[in-house]
Amino acid sequence: MDIDKKVWEVLCSQEDIKKRLRELGQELSKDYDSKKLYVVSLLKGSFIFTADLVRELVIPVKINFMTTSSYGYGMESSGAVEIVSDIDEDLTDYDILVVDDITDSGLTMKYVLEHLQKKNPASIKCCVLLDKPERRQVELNPDYVGFTIPDKFVVGYGLNYGSYYRNIPYVFVVTEKDR
Ligand code: 5GP
Numbered sequence: 001m002d003i004d005k006k007v008w009e010v011l012c013s014q015e016d017i018k019k020r021l022r023e024l025g026q027e028l029s030k031d032y033d034s035k036k037l038y039v040v041s042l043l044k045g046s047f048i049f050t051a052d053l054v055r056e057l058v059i060p061v062k063i064n065f066m067t068t069s070s071y072g073y074g075m076e077s078s079g080a081v082e083i084v085s086d087i088d089e090d091l092t093d094y095d096i097l098v099v100d101d102i103t104d105s106g107l108t109m110k111y112v113l114e115h116l117q118k119k120n121p122a123s124i125k126c127c128v129l130l131d132k133p134e135r136r137q138v139e140l141n142p143d144y145v146g147f148t149i150p151d152k153f154v155v156g157y158g159l160n161y162g163s164y165y166r167n168i169p170y171v172f173v174v175t176e177k178d179r
Pocket of ligand 1: 045100101102103104105106107108109152153154155159160161
């Protein structure tokens with residue numbers, strides 16, 4: 001199903017995102033100064049967020065990618081999290097920051113944090129562009145949040161609808177009409 005352009009509602013504009021990422025970059029650069037920052041970006045949804053965020057950092061950073069199971073073509077999570085592609089590198093003593101596009105139920109992030117914790121990092125935290133706290137099914141408070149948003153299905157800036165719209169440079173809402 002295609003999204004009818006007439007019902008696109010911009011939630012985070014390009015300007016909003018740029019400004020917020022600059023702030024997050026400054027905060028992270030301060031918090032991780034003199035630490036061994038290792039960003040683990042969750043594919044596919046966070047590829048654009050990660051690319052823009054790491055370019056706001058003024059400290060050394062290692063960047064790697066993990067793939068977890070996703071929503072696929074639907075709007076609801078299956079609830080089962082699966083690691084499709086793991087980090088091979090030894091993470092001992094690194095300060096891991098898991099970066100994702102959005103925290104919805106929290107199942108994905110909780111699963112990934114618990115999985116990476118077993119690899120003996122010095123610390124492990126997470127950063128999400130968008131947080132939907134109303135949807136939470138597990139206890140999880142992301143350490144760094146770009147925007148806290150209401151319970152709406154969002155698309156763009158890396159977030160998909162079907163196989164499309166990840167390239168749209170802002171975040172928009174799919175209204176009830178489309179659900
Ligand atoms: P969670 O495990 O927190 O329920 O969901 C995490 C993943 O579900 C996100 O990384 C994202 O891929 C997908 N997701 C959750 N909410 C949305 C949404 O509103 N829009 C889109 N496009 N994906 C979402």
